[in-house]
Amino acid sequence: MIFEEEDFEMEITIKPENILRSNGLRKTQIRLEMLQIFMNSNHALSVNDLERDLKSSHDRVTIYRALNSFEENGILHQTPDPNGNMRYAMCSDSCPEHTHQDKHAHFICEKCQQTYCLEDVKIPDVELENGYQLNSITYTMNGICKECQLN
Ligand SMILES: [Zn+2]
Ligand SMILES: [Zn+2]
Ligand SMILES: [Zn+2]
Numbered sequence: 001m002i003f004e005e006e007d008f009e010m011e012i013t014i015k016p017e018n019i020l021r022s023n024g025l026r027k028t029q030i031r032l033e034m035l036q037i038f039m040n041s042n043h044a045l046s047v048n049d050l051e052r053d054l055k056s057s058h059d060r061v062t063i064y065r066a067l068n069s070f071e072e073n074g075i076l077h078q079t080p081d082p083n084g085n086m087r088y089a090m091c092s093d094s095c096p097e098h099t100h101q102d103k104h105a106h107f108i109c110e111k112c113q114q115t116y117c118l119e120d121v122k123i124p125d126v127e128l129e130n131g132y133q134l135n136s137i138t139y140t141m142n143g144i145c146k147e148c149q150l151n
Pocket of ligand 1: 076092100
């Protein structure tokens, strides 16, 4: 996601409307609500999670369309879930439009089934054999998350 400098100078906490404005996205209720939900969550969210947490009800197509625009603008990236479906998580502030830089590992907790971004665990660079074109790498680890170890 891209921030304008004025956003940092004027407010310490980033608000959903700042993210939309900085990325040239129109301010709609569902986009604001969805961003707030992502910003309040410490783990990745599925479309089902969003449907449950959105205050007003929206059809799935609307939710998917908002997710796509966030993904295209480097605001959200896809993360895996335990069943091979997709979840989404906030990008770090270094993601430009169209090309994501989220080269970190994802951790799936075997107890709470949530997916966490491990921003500090970087995916190592790999050399491919000739003739293969690399488009994306996923690096997923399974185990017990911090919170579940306390409970
Ligand atoms: Zn990203
Ligand atoms: Zn857990
Ligand atoms: Zn991530």
